[in-house]
Each structure stands twice: as structure tokens, then as C-alpha cells.
Ligand SMILES: Nc1nc2c(c(=O)[nH]1)N[C@H]1C(S)=C(S)[C@@H](COP(=O)(O)OP(=O)(O)OC[C@H]3O[C@@H](n4cnc5c(=O)[nH]c(N)nc54)[C@H](O)[C@@H]3O)O[C@H]1N2
Ligand SMILES: Nc1nc2c(c(=O)[nH]1)N[C@H]1C(S)=C(S)[C@@H](COP(=O)(O)OP(=O)(O)OC[C@H]3O[C@@H](n4cnc5c(=O)[nH]c(N)nc54)[C@H](O)[C@@H]3O)O[C@H]1N2
């Protein structure tokens with residue numbers, strides 16, 4: 017296979033060429049891609065067999081990447097709204113017309129107060145160039161409001177930071193040598209497939225696999241043990257495991273003494289959590305908790321694949337802290353195959369200042385939390401809030417579908433005088449509400465560089481094909497807006513390859529990336545075998561002085577859900593809404609072959625709860641609470657435990673049964689740490705839909 021030379025734009029070859037790239041999606045696996053190109057057209061995307069984490073395999077959805085790229089509904093020219101706000105009616109515009117008008121509108125708002133302008137972006141691409149590089153420079157110099165990017169992982173991230181010191185942990189490859197693996201708050205087969213391969217390898221070698229998840233997922237089906245706890249009760253379970261480790265003395269006293277902080281206080285707290293108490297809170301059999309503690313105290317190395325499913329509740333930050341304390345108690349960090357992994361992204365030497373140039377900002381700005389965009393778009397100007405949001409520039413995100421309490425988000429986007437620009441591949445629910453839609457390139461059409469939150473390699477993405485239609489990369493669009501705004505710092509002349517190099521500077525061997533497409537960070541196999549955690553104390557902080565200084569509990573605790581089951585007479589079912597396997601958040605919902613696998617929006621409901629409501633499998637139901645209502649098909653299934661319903665996947669609202677999706681029901685309440693959304697802390701009621 018010959019790799020494409022460094023520059024693009026060469027004459028299309030009639031022979032197949034193979035271009036090395038990276039999967040851009042928000043997934044811990046960050047796969048290395050090989051795209052086969054014939055006569056300038058990408059015909060197939062494969063997993064790179066030379067990249068050990070990818071091992072030549074892709075998930076179903078990304079193997080359909082060409083179907084998405086050449087989708088007949090790709091937006092391939094700038095569009096200007098021609099009908100009412102939200103009507104989805106647009107007319108073509110030229111790039112010059114669109115960019116001149118947008119720059120003019122932004123300049124006029126900025127002249128009054130640039131903080132009335134808000135960028136809104138997340139991880140449609142995880143690329144560091146097409147994410148926050150040129151865009152960040154532009155908005156910082158403009159003086160726009162800062163966006164607090166909390167929608168996914170910030171509760172867990174802050175919990176981890178106050179315990180281990182950052183988003184650091186085990187090297188994923190060493191899970192293969194673990195003897196006990198706890199898959200905690202994660203559906204690996206659905207959303208972390210390449211990790212699952214390692215877990216299976218460990219299983220074949222005799223490891224015990226335990227899944228801790230309120231839903232009986234396909235991953236739970238394949239583990240030896242499944243603890244099907246109630247949502248938001250993970251801290252109670254973790255504290256109770258500690259209780260058992262203490263009373264049976266399954267502790268590594270030497271590791272605790274040398275490499276942890278706050279043990280006497282944590283010990284005292286954990287002793288308040290006998291398994292009987294946790295069993296009642298978690299809705300689990302006592303014996304299952306005792307058995308898990310016995311396994312965790314005796315099987316070594318023991319590893320925890322902690323993930324984000326368990327931190328989307330009121331106490332998500334504390335729950336992460338509680339779980340993150342466990343490995344130090346048994347000295348699991350001593351071995352490469354022991355410890356914990358939630359996110360590995362903190363291991364990367366990212367050169368944020370070089371990429372984003374915070375020095376371009378001339379005055380401090382307010383910060384808007386992306387998870388409360390529903391309320392914030394509707395907020396009037398005030399001394400506390402600052403100016404009303406007058407302009408919104410959305411890229412790499414689909415807030416109408418993914419943000420909580422979407423009726424309010426939609427109401428905000430419908431404000432007639434709000435000026436909204438959306439950079440997109442498709443007419444998403446959000447793009448439908450824009451004043452301008454700008455056609456963005458896909459990963460096959462632009463340069464980028466990637467870190468991973470599930471392994472520790474850096475990947476380079478080369479463009480495989482020329483941009484389709486008039487599409488331009490995000491970075492190019494912000495470069496051109498900067499020029500029109502008269503921003504003349506030389507940094508706006510940086511091309512995408514320059515930005516790729518700036519992402520890690522001299523910290524990563526860029527020549528290796530150019531020649532092979534990926535390179536590994538140099539991380540020790542057992543990074544905390546001798547302590548050395550990146551916390552202020554250098555220890556695993558059971559007690560966090562930083563939290564105590566903020567007036568918060570310095571120790572992890574169980575904080576019940578804000579909408580705990582049993583706390584409402586009217587809404588008796590707890591709803592979680594984890595990803596559908598064949599979608600990536602709201603991405604791919606419009607790819608026919610993938611939508612065909614997911615069929616239609618469903619709500620999994622246990623037969624006891626279905627029977628009590630005369631709901632049969634396949635019936636159309638209305639799921640509702642005070643925030644709104646959502647119609648979908650009932651799937652009567654014991655994947656949901658009694659008292660729990662599961663609204664799978666983030667459908668596009670307009671592809672749902674009556675123009676809404678599951679986020680119509682979720683709340684804008686934030687987590688204990690990290691200011692994150694509480695998607696899985698949500699009570700609902702379900703009834704048969706009226707025709
Ligand atoms: N196919 C696919 N893959 C994806 C995504 C996708 O949409 N589709 N999304 C990507 C993104 S953005 C992210 S952040 C990651 C997320 O990936 P992970 O963090 O690994 O989480 P999920 O696989 O979403 O699984 C969350 C699991 O947590 C369970 N859960 C819900 N509430 C609780 C709770 O209170 N406690 C516990 N213990 N478990 C709970 C859910 O039932 C679900 O099975 O996945 C990425 N990968
Ligand atoms: N109920 C519920 N809601 C959730 C979740 C949940 O589990 N339950 N999960 C939450 C989580 S973990 C996350 S991370 C968020 C995800 O929220 P988002 O990051 O908004 O993710 P997507 O829905 O995938 O939307 C990404 C959009 O970016 C576009 N895009 C992709 N690449 C590019 C590009 O190069 N340029 C431009 N301009 N656009 C591009 C895609 O076409 C897509 O429409 O959703 C959250 N919402």
C-alpha cells in the first residue's frame with residue numbers, strides 16, 4: 017500500500033491509494049483509519065492493522081464513513097435562511113456574501129458588547145485543529161463569552177482530578193493482563209469496542225469480568241457478574257466495598273501509608289456503609305456486594321474501567337471520587353494490570369496556549385455553561401448574567417438534540433432576533449434553526465491531529481479527498497472570518513498542517529506521525545506503582561483539601577439523585593438515556609443503513625412496569641414529566657430493571673415520532689462537581705400514547 021504524499025491537491029490517481037487518518041468521533045478508541053481512494057473518491061474506510069489499539073477493526077458506524085461523507089443530503093454550499101426561524105427553509109448564498117454578512121453582524125454586536133456573542137461547540141470532531149484552535153483564537157480576540165464545555169465528562173474529570181490529580185490512569189493495553197475487571201458505568205461493546213477486545217483476552221486467560229450498570233447491556237450479558245444497581249448509587253456501592261475491605265483486612269497497608277492522604281477519615285466514613293445499607297440504597301442483593309468485595313480484595317491485579325455513565329447524576333463527581341479511591345486501598349496500582357482508567361487524556365502534553373492563543377483576549381470574559389444553554393438563551397440582560405446572548409456560532413455540536421431540557425433550547429433558538437450561524441455537514445435540528453448554515457468538511461477532507469481518552473497514542477489525520485462541493489474546514493472558516501474582522505495577528509495565517517504541529521510542539525515526534533500516522537506517548541507501564549500522583553500532595557487524595565477549601569466535603573460521599581426513585585408520587589420511573597450502539601450521540605442518525613439497525617426511538621421498560629400500565633411491546637408510548645413529553649415505541653424487556661426505563665440514543669428530534677427526543681425530559685440541574693448535566697437523574701411516567 018502506498019501512502020498519499022504530504023500535500024493534497026495532486027491529480028487523482030486511477031490506481032487505488034491508501035491514506036492514513038484518524039477516526040474523529042467522540043469515543044475513547046480513537047482508531048487509526050486507512051481510506052482507500054480511487055480517482056479522487058473515497059471508496060472504503062478500514063481500521064489500520066498496524067495500529068495496535070485499532071488492530072484493523074472498526075465499529076459498524078465508522079466503517080460506514082463513506083456513506084456518511086457522500087450522503088445525498090450533505091450541506092455543500094452556504095445557506096441563508098429564507099423562511100421563518102426554525103422553518104428549515106434556506107436559499108443558497110455565496111461564501112463571500114455569507115462571510116461578509118456574518119462578519120458585519122458580529123462586528124456590530126461586538127461594538128456594543130462582544131460578550132453577547134457565544135461560540136457553542138463540542139466534540140462532533142475530536143480533532144484538535146478543527147476543534148478549538150483557529151476558532152478559539154478568533155473568539156478570544158473577539159472578546160466573546162467563553163463556553164464552559166461540560167456536557168460530557170466534567171463531573172468525572174473533576175472527581176478524578178481531586179483524587180488522582182488529573183485524567184490519568186492505567187494504560188489500556190494492560191487490562192489484558194488483569195485478573196479482575198470491573199466495567200463500571202460503561203457499555204464497552206457499544207461504546208468502547210477496542211477495550212472490550214482486551215477484556216475478552218483477559219477473560220480467556222481466566223479473568224473475572226464484572227459489570228456495574230443499571231441496564232442489562234450487551235456488555236453485562238457477557239460478563240461473569242452483573243450488579244444492576246439503581247442509577248446514581250455508585251458511591252454507596254464503592255463505600256460499602258471499602259467497608260468490607262476494612263473489616264476483612266483486605267488492605268495494602270504499606271501502599272495506603274506511603275501513597276495516600278486522608279485514610280483515617282475515609283476509613284471512618286466507609287465504616288458507616290455496611291453492605292446491608294448499600295444493598296438497600298443500590299437495590300442490590302447483599303451477597304452480591306459481599307462477593308464483589310471478596311473478589312476485589314483477593315484477585316490481583318484488579319482493574320476498573322470506570323466510565324462516564326455513572327457521573328451523569330447529581331452526585332456524579334463524588335461517585336467518581338469514591339470509586340477512584342479503591343485501587344489505592346488494595347495497592348492495585350503496583351502492577352501494570354491493576355488500577356483504574358476513566359480517561360487517559362491528561363497524560364498528553366497538549367500545547368493549549370500555542371493552539372488557542374489565550375493572550376489574544378484583551379479582557380476577562382463571562383463564562384456560559386453549555387449544559388444550561390436552554391435557560392441561558394432565554395435569560396434577559398442583568399448585572400449578574402451580563403448581556404443577553406445575541407449571537408450564537410455553533411460548530412461540532414447539535415445542541416437542539418443533545419442538550420438537556422430541549423424544549424427550552426428550542427425556544428431559545430427560535431428567538432427571532434438571535435443571530436445564529438451553524439457550521440455543519442447536515443441539516444440537523446440545530447442547523448434548521450440557523451440564520452446561516454456553513455458547509456464544513458468531514459474528516460476525509462481535512463488535516464487534523466488527535467489525542468485519545470481511551471489509549472495513549474497521538475494520531476495524525478491526512479485528508480484523503482478534496483473537500484466536497486464548496487465545503488471548507490472549520491479552521492478555514494474562522495481564518496476567513498478573522499480576516500474580515502480585521503484581525504491581523506500572524507497566527508491567523510497558520511495553515512492546518514502548522515496547527516497540527518503546534519498541538520504538541522516538540523513533545524511529540526511529528527516525523528513519526530507523518531510517516532506512520534500514529535505514535536505512542538512514553539508512559540510507564542504502572543504509572544503509580546510508587547505513588548507520584550499528579551495531585552498537590554503527590555498522593556492519592558482520599559481527602560481533598562482543595563475541595564474542603566471551597567467549603568465542600570473533602571471526602572467522597574453518596575449524594576442521592578435529585579430525582580431519586582420514590583421521591584415523587586407522580587413520576588415513578590427513573591429514566592436513563594445512554595447511547596445507541598449505532599449512533600454516536602446524535603451523529604449518524606441520518607445515515608440510513610445505521611438507522612435501519614436502530615429502527616426507531618425506543619423506551620426499554622420492564623414487564624412489571626409495562627403490565628401495570630397496560631403497555632405491550634411495540635406500543636407507542638408517551639413518556640413525560642413536568643419538563644415535557646416524548647413519544648417512542650415501548651420495548652418490553654428485562655434490560656431495564658423494575659422501576660427503571662431506558663430511552664436509548666439521541667435521535668434527531670425531527671426523526672422522532674412527534675418531533676422531540678429524549679432530552680425533552682432531562683433537566684438542566686448540574687452535578688456536585690464539574691458543573692455537568694444530570695442526564696441520568698430524571699424521573700418520568702409512561703402511558704400509552706393517544707392516537
Ligand atoms: N456507539 C457509541 N459509542 C459512543 C457514544 C455513542 O453515542 N455511541 N458516545 C461516546 C461518548 S460522547 C462518550 S462520553 C462515551 C461514553 O461511554 P461510557 O462512558 O463508556 O458510557 P456508555 O457506554 O455511554 O455507557 C454508559 C453506561 O452507564 C450506564 N449507567 C447509567 N447510569 C448509571 C449509573 O448511575 N451508574 C452506573 N454504574 N452506570 C450507569 C448506562 O446504562 C450505560 O450502559 O462513549 C462514546 N462512545
Ligand atoms: N440524553 C442524553 N443526552 C446526551 C448524552 C446522553 O448520554 N444522554 N450524552 C452527552 C454526551 S456524552 C455528549 S459528548 C454530547 C454530545 O454532543 P455533541 O458533541 O453535540 O455531539 P453530536 O450529537 O454527535 O453532534 C456533533 C455534530 O457535529 C457535526 N460535526 C462533525 N464533525 C464536524 C466538523 O468537522 N465540522 C463541523 N462544523 N461539524 C462537525 C456533526 O455533523 C454533528 O451534527 O451529548 C450529550 N447528550
Ligand SMILES: [Mo]
Nearest residue numbers: 042167168169
Ligand atoms: Mo460524551
